Amino acid sequence: MLESDGDNNVQPDPVSKRHRLYFFALSALWQIGMVILYAVFTDYSAIAQARAPNAKEAGAEVDSIYPLYQDVHVMIFVGFGFLMTFLYKYGFSAVGYNFLISGFVIQWSILVNGFMDGAWDDFEANCEPLITDTGKAVNATRFCIEIGMESLVAADFNAAAVLITFGAVLGKTNPLQMIVVSILEIPFLALNENIGVIDFQAVDMGGSIFVHTFGAYFGLALSWVISNNKSVENSGNPHNKTTKSSDLFSMIGTIFLWLFWPSFNGALAPADQQYRVIINTVLALSACCVTAFAVDNLLRPHHKFDMVSIQNATLAGGVAVGTTSDLVILPWGAILIGIVAGTVSVLGYIKIQPWLEHFGLDDTCGVHNLHGMPGVIAAIGGSIAAAAAGESAYGESIGDVFGARAGENGIDAAAQARFQLAALASTLIISIGGGIVTGLIIKHPFFVYKGVKKGGGQARNYHICNFCHSSDETTFYDDAYYWEVPPSDGNE
Amino acid sequence: MLESDGDNNVQPDPVSKRHRLYFFALSALWQIGMVILYAVFTDYSAIAQARAPNAKEAGAEVDSIYPLYQDVHVMIFVGFGFLMTFLYKYGFSAVGYNFLISGFVIQWSILVNGFMDGAWDDFEANCEPLITDTGKAVNATRFCIEIGMESLVAADFNAAAVLITFGAVLGKTNPLQMIVVSILEIPFLALNENIGVIDFQAVDMGGSIFVHTFGAYFGLALSWVISNNKSVENSGNPHNKTTKSSDLFSMIGTIFLWLFWPSFNGALAPADQQYRVIINTVLALSACCVTAFAVDNLLRPHHKFDMVSIQNATLAGGVAVGTTSDLVILPWGAILIGIVAGTVSVLGYIKIQPWLEHFGLDDTCGVHNLHGMPGVIAAIGGSIAAAAAGESAYGESIGDVFGARAGENGIDAAAQARFQLAALASTLIISIGGGIVTGLIIKHPFFVYKGVKKGGGQARNYHICNFCHSSDETTFYDDAYYWEVPPSDGNE
């Protein structure tokens, strides 16, 4: 039976206590597995080895990439983490699981990315043998995963995708389920990215296709599968709301995401492309911010701003300009993309999301509006920009920007444009497919939180009671089922 | 008639709903205008062109400026944004309008700065002609605005000035009015800066004169004009207060401003000057922080600290050292400036601001204490440092620091000192003049929020009712007139 030990803490019965421990078992197991897999398969990248000092080169790489890496790092942990604190009873979970997922995915995706790249390379031996102090090689040249600055940036990008997915199901999953999602989503993502980048030779500097679109549609498919077609009831859950203070905490996330988006789009860009990424992304985001305010003002009841638009739609320009952020889209092109993205995203929150809910598609954070549709806009914009890319804008450097167009045997602009669309198509297919598979797994009763219905006696799956209208009967959007929660005001 | 739909949301009548839409009309119009003006008048700076790859140079500029640019960016959006959340019913507006204004000003001031610089240069043709794929020039060499890292930094500086102005009128203007202020303040600011920097050849590395002093006195003049000489009543408005939580949100802003001030002062400095900027600014701010605590402790009732001093006066050292931050003022000089600034700023909050209110000068955030007086201290300090600058401290490099003193025909130290004061004088004149003009425009009933007085029937200008003593009768310091506001505590 549920017993309350205060206003916020509900005591679950022994069944649910034991069930909650499954999280420990899975995460501890995986974490110990990391030690073993890293010991066998990884090494520092050549530049970071002490044996063959490359101090100057290492220093140049740190000076150049590290500040942007840290910006991206802030986006992942502060940006996504606080953005999701808007639910007034789910702040600990939002920022806490965001932290957990990211720490988990960073380790896991370095491995998965490494193996996926190895698979595309027939696991070619690439690491130096180890040399003993007596000068003997103890280890033949072997395949290994070399860890450097780029691995860390890529790991943060992968974390972003899983966090976008998390946004779609925020408040409706438990930490055990999110560890399973993290484990399963990364291989799908790495597979899709290698197909898109290596096989289709698509460009996507800011990851709008391979990170944002992927994460969003994976999450939407996942949410659709686990929501049992009852999303309208979810959105009416009495815990699914904000307070003044939770909305302000959320703005901390928004602002840091907005600020550091140029670093996200440009962290791995070569120097002159990076310069364009910065200009294009700042302009697209600025235009998107103003547009989101304007359109929200136009369309909301009483023409009052709604925080959900300001927290999210202001960022859509960063996604929508991502794919083309290093291309010669010119400053006005960046501003135009920002206007389109801001408009579509606000429309998404006001018009499209309520409509999708009637089809059973529940999306707690509205990732479809912030990452899904803007990601598709980015992909289409990338295809158009690729079709238009020619001598006048790029001169000799066209092969630096579009690798497939380099040299005598390079493909032409139309072919590049088609490949861009192929990458979008494969992303939609793999992400939706992967989300459905993952959803079918995590909705298995083993992973679902078990508790008892208030007043009832028997242990049951709370999942079944997702949509109860009484706040006593739902575990959704509520920290108290997995956290010790202090009172709201300290009983002053 | 006003109808309440809960504790926080007041339903305005149709007149005010329609009026609120004017914001949409103006901001959407301006945003679309941006696309057109950018298409006609702007291009990437040469370094960011793909045609003529300058990868190494572009990379060096990004590595060198971008981390400082992002620090400044954080100051603008997180620093100013959260600093202003101290009003307990105005947090959404503070961080929201700060976001809106900055996104708007970044785009607008790149254009205005470009045209103003062009005007000083007789709109000399400076952009390369566009070349088609067939090798023909489709466009003669023409005047255009080249956008690079420095444009982005300058745009953020301009945003800072408008946000300082916003601080003086915080809670007393609506978003429509703030868009008008943003549109009008930037040309005044750019005009004044070109006069000061180009005509007077004044140095002002940290923008204490051209940004802080300008923004503060523009805002004070603006506030004086729109306040109808009733500022004492404003400061007694029942919404003009803080809570524990709003004061903590505000400290997020304070701390980020304090931390990144060396980047603000040094973002555009050449390398060795930048090194001095960092040392001088860190020392001035540290001394100012300790001094603000000490003086506040001395002067407050019961010798208890007041958050308003800690949130603001701790920062005054960054403003006061701005103009001289790259000069050889020596570490002890920087500390002394910090002590003076902290003392003056706390005195400003405790003694000077209440006194100014009796003259009808209302200043919600106390920008006079944080930006106005410290800016004037910086200007005077700059003049003294210029008068003292000679061979012993600067050697050969004096012309690098004070451009006007370079070469055989360079001016002498006394002349430089006079020019510094001339720049201060023109700044005070143009900012106060510009603020008065802008205030007269935005107090026109067209721009003022229209609603109805509670219990009354007729639509009226709320501006007229600014100073009503009942919280039901004022739109001031209250999010609810332009935002959907959730409850404070989620009715747990």
Place this chain on the structure above:
Amino acid sequence: MLESDGDNNVQPDPVSKRHRLYFFALSALWQIGMVILYAVFTDYSAIAQARAPNAKEAGAEVDSIYPLYQDVHVMIFVGFGFLMTFLYKYGFSAVGYNFLISGFVIQWSILVNGFMDGAWDDFEANCEPLITDTGKAVNATRFCIEIGMESLVAADFNAAAVLITFGAVLGKTNPLQMIVVSILEIPFLALNENIGVIDFQAVDMGGSIFVHTFGAYFGLALSWVISNNKSVENSGNPHNKTTKSSDLFSMIGTIFLWLFWPSFNGALAPADQQYRVIINTVLALSACCVTAFAVDNLLRPHHKFDMVSIQNATLAGGVAVGTTSDLVILPWGAILIGIVAGTVSVLGYIKIQPWLEHFGLDDTCGVHNLHGMPGVIAAIGGSIAAAAAGESAYGESIGDVFGARAGENGIDAAAQARFQLAALASTLIISIGGGIVTGLIIKHPFFVYKGVKKGGGQARNYHICNFCHSSDETTFYDDAYYWEVPPSDGNE
């Protein structure tokens, strides 16, 4: 007699008002002393002089160190500052005194570090004479403290140590006492660091020994002395608790500390070592984060997460990997260290801290769990890594990493390992000794807050009443005794 002027503000009698002013006297005196001491003893470092322009070198140093310095700066002011806001009635003090202490220590430790280094160097003349405009040297070559980027980073490291100490006594000291602690702790710290780094030639890249271990055990000794063996009552103080909102503010600090820890560990590392620092620290922290969630889930009642573990134990990996962060511990070694640190730290919060309280050792923030034990783990790990360091991992560069092993006369691995342990031993002795001395000084009635017991008439030392069970009778964990405190909710 105590009179209440509202819910939060207690009016102390004239005795306590006067006593509160002692803070002004000491801090103002010290701040003015800074001007004099800096004028006599400091100068810019050679690279920052305007006379001998080294623009290129200065630029390279700024580009390379400044972004990491700013990350460390964020950790000190945002990280530690907000981390300590978890006490629901002590948020202003937490973030405010953190700000004050850091601003104070930055100035003070540049001086103390400079004199301590001078003492190890027999105060050798190292500064250039000043040259007048007529070419005469007005000042013979003299000893001075040269201020550069490294001085600023070291000053922030010293601030970290004092803030860790502050964490152990959070809520139990007044600002006057904390100024005294800041003054006294820095010489002990600088002495210990010079012994460890210069005499013992110990390596400690991330300062786990000289900053974290030192600050923690200094603080624990200090807390033990001032707590009069009544720590169990402290932990039961009715103000010693959190709210949902104070816990979220605290997470802002946690996340920024976690993010920028690689910068803390690597800010002063040479380039290729810096590269390893980044990889090792990110991996250790990621593993520690996942482990802290897992172990907390295992050990807490009902297997629910507790915010105190998530806020703190997730960071222990950064401390524990600090000493070895630049060594060739390999990626799996970093992950293993993270797992050990996360486990020990959570165990510390759940099992060890309650046990220590019975010995009179009260530790408000649990710095023993976050900095103390992980610091000792780091020191032992460093000794093991030093013992294992050989040709195979380091090749020619071993002397770059372990200075004492360079050249023909270098020491061997075993000797280096012993020196590492010697540095730990001296750190424990000096920190605990220094903490006891400092505690005996600040518990003198002169420094203790004076007030009157409610209902009683006589002024008395509140220190004596630390452990009163009624919230009316204690000044502990309560802003109201030194701050004007607004209401919690604005009486909406």
